[in-house]
Amino acid sequence: MKVLKFGGTSVANPENINRVKAIVQKENDKKIALVVSAFGGITDLLLQTSQLASNQNLAYKEVLTEIENKHIAVVKDLIPVQIQSTVLSKVKSDLNVLETLLEGAFLIGELTPKLSDKIVSYGELLSSFIISEFFKSERLDAVFKDSRALITTDETYGKANVNFKVTNKNCQDYFKTNTYQINILPGFVAASSNGDSTTLGRGGSDYTAAIIAAAVGAEILEIWTDVSGMYTANPKLVKQAKCVSHISYEEAMELSHFGAKVLYPPTIQPVLNKEIPIVIKNTFKPEDPGTLITKNNNKQGKTVRGISHVGNISLLSLEGPGMIGIPGISKRFFETLSLEGISVVLITQASSEHSICVGISDDDVDSAVNALNEAFAYEIESRKIKPIIVEKDLTIVALVGDNMKSHQGLSGKMFSTLGKNNVNIRAIAQGASERNISAVIKKTDVKKALNSLHEEFFEENIKQLNLFVMGVGNVGSKFLNQIGKQTKYLKEELKLNVRVIGISNSRTMTFNENGISLSDWETELANGEKADKEVFFNTVNALNYRNSVFVDNTASEAVAESYTKYLKNSISVVTCNKIACSSDYEYYKELKQLAKKYNAPFLFETNVGAGLPIIDTLKHLIASGDKINKIQAVLSGSLNFVFNNFNDTVTFHDIVKQAQEEGYTEPDPTIDLSGIDVMRKILILTRESGHQLDIQQIENDAFLPKESLETNSNDSFFASLKKHESSFQELYKNANDVESKLKYVAQFENGKAKVGLQQIPKGHDFYNLEGSDNIVLFYTERYPNQPMIIKGAGAGAEVTASGIFADIIRIGNF
Known part of the structure; x- marks a missing residue:
């Protein structure tokens, strides 16, 4: 004999009840005890209407009408017209009794536990009766049996204690003499020794099935629900959760006590001593194997189940x-x-x-x-x-x-x-x-x-990173495209599952808790809500994902000032925005301390040299005990591009314009040409070397005319370049006359830093620096004469994006 129990979602509507019938029909004449819950949502409605009645709120009648309509609709959908009247008569009779009980609660203004049990028992009594009549109409060998005639309890209403001695005898006697193949019983309900209705607690339908299975020594107890077994975690909260194929009674008890909703905790106890297997199955995917629960045979299996x-x-x-x-x-x-x-x-x-x-x-x-x-x-x-x-x-x-x-x-x-x-x-x-x-x-x-x-x-060391990206212009868009192309490689080779959850530009922002499609992120962003930095942060914080990373691809001071909020909430920060690390030293120091305190990496490799591993190399030198004595560097890809292409056949204006159009400069080119950008970079390297310095302490030997530096728009800036073309040509001529090239050089030595345009002679490491490349010379205690040299592309959206990408991978490897 088998015992099958179907939960509320499994019998929520006529369509689902037909699924139940199809499952039962496959049992090939094997004797079955079929325990059913109330139709989906009915128990909650019964509790609601009883509470309203006891509060003398006439709205209870509206809820009662809803309960009545639901049951009558199921009867009319499932039962053939020619026999509907008999079934409807019984259903309405039971509903009339229910109405009388509710009127009593309304009149006395009280809901006793005893009365509550009588009221809520009608959910299971009605569902099991209707299903039994439906099965009969489908010519199945079925009969309804009231569980109250089998399960005897004490009078602890709401969660009654079972008298197993009496109950076991009742069940054995009934099923020994009963000849029907399918016995349909209401779950959850029982009766005290003097015949009053009692209940076994919420989830008690599982318990009913287990009590019957243990009493008759069933070969198996099947719990049919809306999930395919017990999972490694709640699949509604953990998308990667997997179904556990086989666990022990003890493990199942622990999991059910701690929130695994597919199994009511007391269910296991009656069947455990008799070692009756339990299987959790999915009504909506009956072909899934589900979870088998038996005594422990997992001696060599996973430690955490x-x-x-x-x-x-x-x-x-x-x-x-x-x-x-x-x-x-x-x-x-x-x-x-x-x-x-x-x-x-x-x-x-x-x-x-x-x-x-x-x-x-x-x-x-x-x-x-x-x-x-x-x-x-x-x-x-x-x-x-x-x-x-x-x-x-x-x-x-x-x-x-x-x-x-x-x-x-x-x-x-x-x-x-x-x-x-x-x-x-x-x-x-x-x-x-x-x-x-x-x-x-x-x-x-x-x-x-x-x-x-x-x-x-459980996830074979695959680490999920959840990215929230602000700024999707030149660099940001390239970064998203690189992530999209490398998703498969990251997962297979580096065991990193990188998801982009939120994106924002200056106009709109969008979030998708399951990950934004990187093949269509532009559309999602275009259809997003109005951009707001505070709302963006609040959303990131409220989502509260593990391994969250805020990626700042902007040049915004306001965004840079928000890093503390992210770090204090254990949200890592990756940025190509140099403002934070080159701002007041105390703020820089605070960010570094917050990253350590809240175990949230703060990475900014692209602040210096775009995708070049300059800061990372510097960190390794310091960490290994080396000391920086001197730094010499060409750190502006845009300025290097400009002076590598500027000569007496082209205008300075045209070259700077070209650099802007090709993405080498900041949106505001004065940031590059004034030397501010280089000052920030050498400041960051100085600080990362362990020195305390602020940007005001850096000497800037500016080559731009004062008028150009004081412009307040790009148009006026470019106009000023045309006006002062002769001074730029003179700079070129002076360098060319001594067979030198113009390079904008940053230097740190003896606690002091300076930046400025220099004439670089032949043979110098900087002389043959091409295009927009950067170069850094680290003179250290270990490299006193021949410096450590890092050289390569130091500007451009692609390489900057790749540097941000590299920082993301570093976080994944933490």
Whole structure:
């Protein structure tokens, strides 16, 4: 004999009920006990209407009408017209009784637990009756059997305790003599010894099926629901979660206790001792294998089998010096909670006996606090113990697995993973069986915590990076295109799953929690909402993804000033914007400190030399114990491009215009030609070398006329270049006359930095620097005479984008 249970979503409407029939028909005349839940949503409506009635709110009648209409619609859809009247008559009769019960609650203005059980039981009673009549009309060998005639409980209404001795005999006697192939029973409902309706608690339909399966020694218990088994994590929160094909009873109990909604926690207990297998199946994908639950045969399997969570938790802490060495404190504490009917989900106690901390449901906090403060009133008044301390809005996350006790370091791995993602742990608990490690965290961190842990324990070391990109002009668009082209390579070769979640330009912004399509991001952005830097940050922060990275491709001072907010929320920052690192030294220092404190990398390789590994090389030199004595560099790709192409046959104006059009200069070319950009770059290198310097301390030997420097628009700037063409030609002639080339050089030595145009003679390392290339000479204690040289393309959208890309990969490898 098999026992099959179908949940509320499986019988939510006529279409789904037909799916159930198709599944049952494939059992080939095997005897079946078919336990069904109320139609989808009906139990909630019954609770709603009963609450409204007890509050003497006439709106309860509207909800009752909705309940009636739903059931009648199912009957009319499923039952042939010629026999509808009989079925409708019974359904309406039951609904009339339900109406009478609700009227009683309305008149007395009260809803007792006993009356509540009677009301909510009608969900399962009606669904099972209608389904049984439908099966009969389809010529299936089916019969309805009221579970209240089989399952006997005490009178603990709302969550009754089963009398297994009586229940087992009832079930055995019934199924021994019953000849029908399909016995359809309402889940969730039972009856006390004196015949009053009771219920087994929310999710009790699973329990009903398990009770019957254990009583009759069924060959298997099948739980049919709307997912294909028990998953490594909640698939609604963790997209990469996988179905677990086979787990033990104990693992299933742990997972179900900690929020795995596909199985009601008490379900396993009745079948465990008899070793009856349980299988979780998907009504909507019956071909999926599902999850098989048996006694442990996973001796050599995965250590962690699942990651689960239970929400709406509060921590209560009792603490004070008056607890130390005093026997009976714990007994009084837990006895007080027990007398209030409050279930404790998690317990932790300091070894000093200075405090006891427990996790309970948010719903029980007020009654628990009042009872405990009263129980310890004397100690609180005498200041031996503090009043109960409450922390709300928490969630428990738990690692579960039979084999966890055989492996060292799991706790450290779990807590390290959470810590890296700035998930603060409020309390920790681990059972003596070591089958479960639990941590209490803020509920706002649940999604990030589950995804981080799942990535660590289940995803074969594939790390997901979630990017939020601001600025998609020349550099930003190239960067997105490079990411799109390399997605497959990154995943297969570097084990990095890089997703772009948010994009913004100066006009619009867009977000997609599943990742923006990099083949069509322009369309998504064009159809986005109005751009707003504050809203952008708030959205990034609210999404609270693990491994979040803010990518700044702008030259905006306002954006640079926002980095602290990102870093303080453990959001990494990658930027080609030089303003932050070349601003006030204290701000630069703060950003570096925040990156360390919140474990959020702050990378800016492209601030100097675009895609060249200049800053990275400098960091390695310093980290290895070397010391920078002197830096000489040509750091402006745009200025190098300009002076490499400027001569007596072309105008300075035309060359600068060409540099702007080809993307070598900033949108405002005075930033490059005034030397400000080079000053920022040498300042950053100086600071990264370990020296404290501000930009005002850098000497700037400007070559532009004062009039050009003081222009306030690109048009007036270019007009001034034409006006002063003769002075630019004179600069060229003077250098050419001594067989030298003009290079804009940055230098740092003896604690001082300067930038300016220089005549570079033949034989110098800078002389043959072509195009827009950059070059840096590092003179160090290890390289005192022959410097370490880094040379290559130092400007252009493609190479700058590749530098940003390289920083993203560095974060992925952290």
